[in-house]
Amino acid sequence: MMNIDDHCSNLYRQRDWKALHSALDTASPGRDPDERSQIEHWRATAFSAESRHEEAIDTLRAIGSDCRCQTRVSKKIAENLRRLGRDMEAIEELRNAPLAEEWDSFRALVLDAKYVLAHLLASNGLEVDQTILDDIPDGYIHITDRGQRISKSDLMDLISGRKKSSI
Known part of the structure; x- marks a missing residue:
């Protein structure tokens, strides 16, 4: 079965x-x-x-x-909030997620949530904490909930203003 x-x-x-x-x-x-x-x-x-x-x-x-993994739940909530145009609530959802507490147990899921948080911050003109960026490996590829692939270099281009939001 x-x-x-x-x-x-x-x-x-x-x-x-x-x-x-x-x-x-x-x-x-x-x-x-x-x-x-x-x-x-x-x-x-x-x-x-x-x-x-x-x-x-x-x-x-x-x-x-x-x-x-509560971080996974928070990331999914944040993605839905963003689709509703409620980016600030999405950012707050991820800021309140237990990222540090779950890092050792659920590293891949927390890394994914950190990428989404960094992307939301950058796409809303807010500063992205360097420690979040340091945790994201240079070759990292984020796959959105709609199957789109976005790299860390895309995120860095967004932060520097060279690229518009792509999530």
Whole structure:
């Protein structure tokens, strides 16, 4: 039998939102917080892809302690806030994320969130803390939630004013 992650991934790639929501509605995670988190992650991902950003944010906020990496949740909330034109709220969401606390346990996810924070700051004309930039490797490629690839050099061009916002 196909696990929920594989099944949802297939439905997501097909853009079959009705079937995806139906699969999520019938999933039974019981008391397993990882399964509950996974189901709600897919629900929020679908809402975001459907441009139902407020519902995605509400779903992500409801995940709460079920998700082991709170920074990942904050990053996804920030991406949805940005799509709603609420960049300052998105920046605040990421500034309040437990980036330092989760760095050792979830480095890749925290690095991704730091990139999004730096990009949001730069695209809004705000200063990007050098320590955030130092944590992002020179060859780093960020893949947006819509599949666009953006490099650290693109970010540096944005900070220097040589390039416009690309997320």
